[in-house]
Structures are given as C-alpha cells and as structure tokens.
Amino acid sequence: MMADDYKDAYLREKELRKLAEQKLEDKSRELYESFEALKAANSSMQENQKAMVHNEKMASLGVLSAGVAHEINNPIGFIYSNFCTMAEGMSDINTFVFTMDQLVNSGADAETIRNAWREGLTRHDVEYLLMDFESLTSETIEGLERVKQIVADLKSFTREDSGDMDMVDVNECVRGAVNILSNQTKYHAQVIVDYADDLPKVRGYFGKLNQVFTNMIANANQAVSENGEIHITTRMKDERVEISFRDNGCGISETNMKLLFTPFFTTKPVGQGTGLGLSISHGFIEEHNGEIRVESEIGVGTTFLIYLPAADQDQ
Ligand SMILES: Nc1ncnc2c1ncn2[C@@H]1O[C@H](COP(=O)(O)OP(=O)(O)OP(=O)(O)O)[C@@H](O)[C@H]1O
Ligand SMILES: [Mg+2]
Incomplete structure (x- = not known):
C-alpha cells in the first residue's frame, strides 16, 4: 500500500515536471520568436533609416543639380x-x-x-x-x-563613403561645399571664408563631412534675407579642428533650439525642407567623435560650431 502511494506520488511529480518543462520550453520558444521578430524589425528600421539618409541626400542633390546645370x-x-x-x-x-x-x-x-x-x-x-x-x-x-x-x-x-576612414583636408571639404552652393548663395548672401593655414587633417569620411558642411551653408542661406552674410572659418581650437558657420539670419527661438536635431523638425514650408539635415549631420559628426554647438539670437543670427578631433599627422 505504502509502496503504491509512493509510486503515485512519484508519477504525479513526474507528470508535473514534464508539464513544467513543456511550459518552459514553450516560453523559451515564444521568447526566441519575439527576439527574432524584434531583430527583424530592428534591421528593417536600420534599412529604413539608411534609405532616409540617402533620400535626404538625393533631395538636396535635386535642388543642387538644378543650380549646377545653370552653372x-x-x-x-x-x-x-x-x-x-x-x-x-x-x-x-x-x-x-x-x-x-x-x-x-x-x-x-x-x-x-x-x-x-x-x-x-x-x-x-x-x-x-x-x-x-x-x-x-x-x-x-x-x-x-x-x-x-x-x-x-x-x-x-x-561620394559614397565606404570602408575605412581617410585623412580628410577640412579646408578642401568646406571649399567644395561652398562652391557647390555658390549658385544658391550668390543672389542674396555674401559668403566670406577664412581658411586656417596648416590646418591638421582629420580622420573621417570626406563625403559625410561634405554633406554636413553643405547642410550648414544651405541652412544659413535659407535663414538670411537680402543683405545676408555667411562667415565660414576653420581653425585649431584646443587640439580640435573648429569649423564655424556664422550667419546674420533670422535666428532660432529657444523652443526651436531644443528641437533642432530632432528628425523631421523643420520650420520650412512643405517641399523646401525635410527637417533631416541637422539630425543626419549630428549623426555624422558623432561618428567622427566630434561635436556640434549652436549659438543663436533672434533677429541677429546663428552660429554653428563643429569640432572634429585632429588626426595623428604621421599617418
Ligand atoms: N542657420 C540657421 N538659422 C536659423 N534657423 C536654422 C538654421 N539652421 C537650422 N535652422 C532651423 O532648424 C531647422 C532644422 O534644420 P535642418 O537642417 O535639420 O532641416 P531643414 O533645413 O528644415 O530641412 P532639410 O535640411 O532636411 O532640407 C530648420 O528648419 C530651421 O528652422
Ligand atoms: Mg537643412
């Protein structure tokens, strides 16, 4: 009798254990499946983001090429x-x-x-x-x-940046951006550039930096009216290369200041700005271990300062 009880209890426990194991297995499978689903969602989001960055570039290229064709x-x-x-x-x-x-x-x-x-x-x-x-x-x-x-x-x-970072001459990169936008800026803004001599190179992607600088100039150009002035300077500042874009445009309000780098934040009419310029620029500068600072006063103007670590010049 005792032996039978013992056997029953044993069988019951075995059954329960089997159930628990089954439950655990189901749970792990569920977890694995949701992990896979999340992974897929994440990679599709990354793909979307890549496509968006590319679209932004192509949209700017559309505007640019009209001017370039004229030029x-x-x-x-x-x-x-x-x-x-x-x-x-x-x-x-x-x-x-x-x-x-x-x-x-x-x-x-x-x-x-x-x-x-x-x-x-x-x-x-x-x-x-x-x-x-x-x-x-x-x-x-x-x-x-x-x-x-x-x-x-x-x-x-x-230029598509692929693979390793190169040694980038920031002056040359800024010069390219200034030139490419000259047919947009020449109508109402004066672009005054001051390039530092012997500026150390930075390690990075020429195309991405060029895109950042182009967006900075385009923004400044869109912010200034008739007697616009856009001052661009490059110099060394505390071991870093500083690229400054100063305009005497409309300025940025305190509320907007907080939203500047948010994707799709734009104050421009539909069709003129996608609001991706600064968020993409921010990502690119972070990728270069750099920093972007903004100073602005309504009705006076705005200065964007970009800092990039100077590369080891022996490379
Ligand atoms: N130099 C500037 N002076 C005044 N406002 C600026 C300046 N630069 C940026 N802004 C403000 O920040 C917003 C976001 O800029 P961002 O470059 O991200 O997008 P966008 O210029 O509106 O559109 P996109 O660059 O995608 O064509 C602008 O709409 C504008 O309101
Ligand atoms: Mg812009």
Whole structure:
C-alpha cells in the first residue's frame, strides 16, 4: 500500500515536471520568436533609416543639380561661341595660307610674294585673328576649368563613403561645399571664408563631412534675407579642428533650439525642407567623435560650431 502511494506520488511529480518543462520550453520558444521578430524589425528600421539618409541626400542633390546645370551652362555657352569664332578665323587663315602656298609654288618672284603676303595679312586681319585666338583660348581653358571644378565638387558631394576612414583636408571639404552652393548663395548672401593655414587633417569620411558642411551653408542661406552674410572659418581650437558657420539670419527661438536635431523638425514650408539635415549631420559628426554647438539670437543670427578631433599627422 505504502509502496503504491509512493509510486503515485512519484508519477504525479513526474507528470508535473514534464508539464513544467513543456511550459518552459514553450516560453523559451515564444521568447526566441519575439527576439527574432524584434531583430527583424530592428534591421528593417536600420534599412529604413539608411534609405532616409540617402533620400535626404538625393533631395538636396535635386535642388543642387538644378543650380549646377545653370552653372555649367554658362561656361559651356561661351566655350561654344568661342569655338565658333575660332572656326571662322581658322577658315580665313586657311584660305590665306593656301593662296600663299599656291603663289610660292607657281614660281612667282620674291617681290610679288612679299606684296601678296602683306596684302593678305591686312585683308584677313591675321594679326587681330591671332591675338583674338590667344584670348579666346585662355578664356575657353578657364571655362573648361570651371566646368571641371563644378563636376569635381558635385562628385565629392555624391561620394559614397565606404570602408575605412581617410585623412580628410577640412579646408578642401568646406571649399567644395561652398562652391557647390555658390549658385544658391550668390543672389542674396555674401559668403566670406577664412581658411586656417596648416590646418591638421582629420580622420573621417570626406563625403559625410561634405554633406554636413553643405547642410550648414544651405541652412544659413535659407535663414538670411537680402543683405545676408555667411562667415565660414576653420581653425585649431584646443587640439580640435573648429569649423564655424556664422550667419546674420533670422535666428532660432529657444523652443526651436531644443528641437533642432530632432528628425523631421523643420520650420520650412512643405517641399523646401525635410527637417533631416541637422539630425543626419549630428549623426555624422558623432561618428567622427566630434561635436556640434549652436549659438543663436533672434533677429541677429546663428552660429554653428563643429569640432572634429585632429588626426595623428604621421599617418
Ligand atoms: N542657420 C540657421 N538659422 C536659423 N534657423 C536654422 C538654421 N539652421 C537650422 N535652422 C532651423 O532648424 C531647422 C532644422 O534644420 P535642418 O537642417 O535639420 O532641416 P531643414 O533645413 O528644415 O530641412 P532639410 O535640411 O532636411 O532640407 C530648420 O528648419 C530651421 O528652422
Ligand atoms: Mg537643412
């Protein structure tokens, strides 16, 4: 009898244990499944964020390229017209050289050749044409260099940063951003730049920093009205590279100041700003172990200060 009781109790306990184990297993499976679901959600959010950062860049690129097209069109226009003028002149000189060659081959005497030469020089205005060629050529080269620079700046803006950080020349990076926006700023703002000599390089991603600087200038440009001034300076400050963007624009209210770096915070009309510029910039500067500071006064202006650690210059 005793033995049976004992056996029953044993079986009951075994059954309970099995149930408990089953429950535990179910719970662990549930946990595992929700962990997997969370992981998937997280990675899809990261993908979304990447896409958003990319979209912001592409949206700015859309605005930029309209201006850039205009900027390229201008030198292309005068390069084209210079070439047409040169082609006309070339054809005059060609005729002259061909006529002279025929005369020489015909066995004409020296006096006739000399007279024909002088007459031809005057008739075809050769001296003027050659002088004109010289100025047209140098103007054309200048125009081509401008186009080359614009394309290079555009390329640096769209540069995909992948892999390791590089040694970045901050002055060059800021210069690219200033140039790429010059067709937007030139109408109502004066951009005054002061680059430090011998600025140490920073370790980082050229494209990302370029995007940050471009956004700073675009923001300043959108904040200033008629007599806008945007001062940009680079210098060393306590072992760090400081890049300062100061404008005499509308300023930022205390309430807005707290929201500046929040994604999608914008005071701009729909279609003009997505409100991602500063939040993306903040992320990029953090990635560089840097810092962004803002000082602003309503109606006076705003200064954004960016600090980046100077790299070990031996690298
Ligand atoms: N220099 C500045 N002067 C005045 N306000 C500024 C300045 N820079 C930023 N702001 C304010 O901060 C807001 C957020 O800036 P942010 O660059 O993040 O977005 P956005 O410029 O509105 O849009 P996006 O950069 O995505 O085109 C702006 O809408 C503006 O109100
Ligand atoms: Mg912006």
